[in-house]
Amino acid sequence: xxxxxxxxxxxxxxxxxxxxxxxxxxxxxxxxxxxxxxxxxxxxxxxxxxxxxxxxxxxxxxxxxxxxxxxxxxxxxxxxxxxxxxxxxxxxxxxxxxxxxxxxxxxxxxxxxxxxxxxxxxxxxxxxxxxxxxxxxxxxxxxxxxxxxxxxxxxxxxxxxxxxxxxxxxxxxxxxxxxxxxxxxxxxxxxxxxxxxxxxxxxxxxxxxxxxxxxxxxxxxxxxxxxxxxxxxxxxxxxxxxxxxxxxxxxxxxxxxxxxxxxxxxxxxxxxxxxxxxxxxxxxxxxxxxxxxxxxxxxxxx
Numbered sequence: 001x002x003x004x005x006x007x008x009x010x011x012x013x014x015x016x017x018x019x020x021x022x023x024x025x026x027x028x029x030x031x032x033x034x035x036x037x038x039x040x041x042x043x044x045x046x047x048x049x050x051x052x053x054x055x056x057x058x059x060x061x062x063x064x065x066x067x068x069x070x071x072x073x074x075x076x077x078x079x080x081x082x083x084x085x086x087x088x089x090x091x092x093x094x095x096x097x098x099x100x101x102x103x104x105x106x107x108x109x110x111x112x113x114x115x116x117x118x119x120x121x122x123x124x125x126x127x128x129x130x131x132x133x134x135x136x137x138x139x140x141x142x143x144x145x146x147x148x149x150x151x152x153x154x155x156x157x158x159x160x161x162x163x164x165x166x167x168x169x170x171x172x173x174x175x176x177x178x179x180x181x182x183x184x185x186x187x188x189x190x191x192x193x194x195x196x197x198x199x200x201x202x203x204x205x206x207x208x209x210x211x212x213x214x215x216x217x218x219x220x221x222x223x224x225x226x227x228x229x230x231x232x233x234x235x236x237x238x239x240x241x242x243x244x245x246x247x248x249x250x251x252x253x254x255x256x257x258x259x260x261x262x263x264x265x266x267x268x269x270x271x272x273x274x275x276x277x278x279x280x281x282x283x284x285x286x287x288x289x290x291x292x293x294x295x296x297x298x299x300x301x302x
């Protein structure tokens with residue numbers, strides 16, 4: 001039995017005046033309680049209790065030890081209660097990592113709304129399109145698109161991120177609308193160089209047949225905002241996440257192209273440092289975010 005457990009036994013023995021009653025309250029046996037106090041006396045080199053047929057009472061040293069033990073046990077309980085409260089409350093600082101485009105267009109309004117609902121929470125929101133090591137960077141939760149690599153990280157599936165092909169009306173007026181995959185060969189395409197096959201666009205036709213279509217064009221960028229700006233300027237066809245194209249589609253600045261063809265979707269996950277003992281502020285935010293990202297979330301205004 002460790003020192004703290006022994007202190008708990010000693011306190012109850014003094015307060016009940018009996019080894020048997022103390023043992024009963026603590027859910028242990030009388031011999032175990034007796035051994036715990038005897039071990040403390042041996043360790044301290046002092047008798048702590050007077051033992052008589054009528055019960056037990058503390059010695060002078062035992063009385064002083066009893067008072068000190070109560071302070072120690074009370075401090076330990078206060079520390080544990082504080083840790084439990086921290087785990088159960090939405091407070092402290094929540095460190096969130098996200099990609100630039102998804103962060104600016106989706107996460108910023110979501111996080112601000114969440115902070116208004118939880119005024120005791122501080123948020124550290126960072127944007128980075130590169131891989132972020134959650135443990136080294138001290139990140140509580142990261143929002144990630146696409147297939148997850150096998151790792152020791154915890155992860156929660158939030159939903160899907162669909163893509164759409166768009167172009168400005170001015171571009172389509174000059175070049176015409178592509179109707180079939182092979183039509184893309186004569187079109188100027190704006191290439192996002194991070195996902196979706198780079199310069200090979202994956203399309204699934206109305207018949208369910210999937211095809212990797214080579215595309216070409218004068219602009220290649222790893223920034224979705226740059227691709228959108230070029231599409232809005234009438235410089236060519238682009239494939240973009242729907243959440244990126246939403247406002248431009250709603251305003252009619254760009255139009256959806258080849259709507260009867262499907263583009264690949266990406267899985268959206270919340271990733272956190274460990275699947276075990278997840279802090280409440282993290283699990284609560286993830287559950288809240290999942291509720292916000294249900295249905296056609298990409299078509300809803302933030």
